[in-house]
Amino acid sequence: MSATVDPGSLVYRRAVPADAAAFVQLMSDEAVFAGLLQLPYPSAEQWRSRLEQSAQDQDALPLVALHGDALVASAGIFPLGRVARRRHCAGLGVSVAAAWQGRGLGKAMLRRLLDWSDNWIGYLRLELTVYTDNAPAIALYRRFGFEIEGTHRGYALRKGALADVHAMARLHPSPPRA
Numbered sequence: 001m002s003a004t005v006d007p008g009s010l011v012y013r014r015a016v017p018a019d020a021a022a023f024v025q026l027m028s029d030e031a032v033f034a035g036l037l038q039l040p041y042p043s044a045e046q047w048r049s050r051l052e053q054s055a056q057d058q059d060a061l062p063l064v065a066l067h068g069d070a071l072v073a074s075a076g077i078f079p080l081g082r083v084a085r086r087r088h089c090a091g092l093g094v095s096v097a098a099a100w101q102g103r104g105l106g107k108a109m110l111r112r113l114l115d116w117s118d119n120w121i122g123y124l125r126l127e128l129t130v131y132t133d134n135a136p137a138i139a140l141y142r143r144f145g146f147e148i149e150g151t152h153r154g155y156a157l158r159k160g161a162l163a164d165v166h167a168m169a170r171l172h173p174s175p176p177r178a
């Protein structure tokens, strides 16, 4: 495993539509997309329109980490549809480029996302799904207070097999009050 990243050596900012090509590069790597619900051969146009959409959403944060000009990690918090009674909920995801995995970047991204969510937006429940064999991701989420709530069997097609996922969620540890 490589040395831990000095989080100060990277630039963290909101993703913008011009990052579409960099997202295509990140998401073209099976070491990244296999852990997500993304497909091989991602489309720059689809990424651009997704990023254009989230640029309009005050209640979403698509965050990227840059090393020089290279996009080395992406993580996001996004609202889950527009059901009024679930306005307190959001989804969360994170991906780190293969060469940067295991160097503390996942933690650095989660720390920033959760600060934004807990202290500035106030989502009370964050939820995600994670493949049951994705030990690094499960350990990362547990470290930040996510708990396994259940398991969906045969949830998604991955490399020719239907893979199980855990549903994980984290409730706001100290909900805001006056």
Ligand SMILES: CC(C)(COP(=O)(O)OP(=O)(O)OC[C@H]1O[C@@H](n2cnc3c(N)ncnc32)[C@H](O)[C@@H]1OP(=O)(O)O)[C@@H](O)C(=O)NCCC(=O)NCCS
Binding pocket: 031, 032, 033, 034, 035, 036, 093, 094, 095, 096, 097, 100, 101, 102, 103, 104, 105, 106, 107, 108, 128, 129, 130, 131, 134, 135, 136, 137, 139, 140, 143
């Ligand atoms: C999952 C992922 C985001 C983790 O990011 P990362 O930068 O590699 O993780 P970090 O180096 O910050 O480590 C965070 C924690 O994960 C755990 N972890 C990291 N690598 C691990 C490994 N190989 N095995 C088990 N746990 C591991 C550790 O608990 C670690 O915390 P600690 O070092 O303080 O104990 C990254 O591996 C990734 O992008 N994978 C591909 C995409 C993906 O699967 N995303 C998750 C979708 S739900």
